[in-house]
Amino acid sequence: MCARCIPTRATRSSTISSVTDLRTTEPAPTLAPERAGAPCEPVLNPLQDHDISARALGKSFGKTQIFSEVSFRLARGEAVALVGANGTGKSTLLRCLLGLIPMDHGTVELLGQDISQLSTQELRRMRASTGLVAQKHNLVPRLSVLSNVIHGLLGQFSGPRYWSQSFAPQDAREAAMAALDKVGLAHLALRRADRLSGGQSQRVAIARALVSRPRLLIADEPCASLDPSAGEDIMAMFFELVRREGMTVIFTSHHLEHALTYGDRVLGLAGGRLELDATAASLSASDLRGLYD
Numbered sequence: 001m002c003a004r005c006i007p008t009r010a011t012r013s014s015t016i017s018s019v020t021d022l023r024t025t026e027p028a029p030t031l032a033p034e035r036a037g038a039p040c041e042p043v044l045n046p047l048q049d050h051d052i053s054a055r056a057l058g059k060s061f062g063k064t065q066i067f068s069e070v071s072f073r074l075a076r077g078e079a080v081a082l083v084g085a086n087g088t089g090k091s092t093l094l095r096c097l098l099g100l101i102p103m104d105h106g107t108v109e110l111l112g113q114d115i116s117q118l119s120t121q122e123l124r125r126m127r128a129s130t131g132l133v134a135q136k137h138n139l140v141p142r143l144s145v146l147s148n149v150i151h152g153l154l155g156q157f158s159g160p161r162y163w164s165q166s167f168a169p170q171d172a173r174e175a176a177m178a179a180l181d182k183v184g185l186a187h188l189a190l191r192r193a194d195r196l197s198g199g200q201s202q203r204v205a206i207a208r209a210l211v212s213r214p215r216l217l218i219a220d221e222p223c224a225s226l227d228p229s230a231g232e233d234i235m236a237m238f239f240e241l242v243r244r245e246g247m248t249v250i251f252t253s254h255h256l257e258h259a260l261t262y263g264d265r266v267l268g269l270a271g272g273r274l275e276l277d278a279t280a281a282s283l284s285a286s287d288l289r290g291l292y293d
């Protein structure tokens, strides 16, 4: 079946109900370890069962429309792959979900909160409950690996104490070391970030996203620019952590096998529309190739 022929609504409810079952094994939604200082209380609605609800999203840059009428939901604990050709707006969509750039149309509920109704401070708290692995790692090159991971706590804590591991509170350093340990890089904690390989940088970026123990992860090409073997390792490690911690994740990938292997569901952008919303189990790589025609 051509990917474009797959109806979006027909597949959605069955997918979500199957994924909703995962909630029975999900740990309680702890968002951040208690630490000294004055952490931001996350804005949460414990009654909602979708971590992302996007309705009729539209975005243009100048006169160029990137996408319109994009609607989907992510159930708690679900992993969803977002695929589409270069320039179809995947990164833009992820940034809209986090409120990093404004949408032109539509609404986004993150963790049960309409982000358009949140104050700047509330939006900041909301982002503190999400982890972002950006397409470009954006590590600070001259700082240590450990300092870069501590920066992942800046959504919850502000101020110069969190800029460098030398000044960071002990519990922040411990949390960052624990995150580095999870990605197998504790031994490189004091190495400068600009002395890492591409795969090591990617692991550090993942540790930085995980250090705040987010409930929701947004990962834009988490294995971009890695060789196939390193890319496989990173994806396997990343999703092992995601599943173990019961996180909800939306990720983009140009590797169709990754989308099908690691996503419970696949969303496809093409021609400015969400042309595909189907369970990974119902799709093959050749179905997805239809999105790239």
Ligand SMILES: Nc1ncnc2c1ncn2[C@@H]1O[C@H](COP(=O)(O)OP(=O)(O)OP(=O)(O)O)[C@@H](O)[C@H]1O
Pocket: 061, 066, 084, 085, 086, 087, 088, 089, 090, 091, 092, 093, 135
């Ligand atoms: N800040 C911006 N101002 C103007 N145009 C932009 C801006 N950001 C992105 N675009 C354009 O929007 C379109 C979508 O870009 P986006 O980065 O979201 O695509 P993508 O699907 O993530 O692509 P890729 O697969 O290459 O990462 C592109 O044409 C891009 O040039």
Ligand SMILES: [Mg+2]
Pocket: 090, 091, 092, 135, 220
């Ligand atoms: Mg992109």
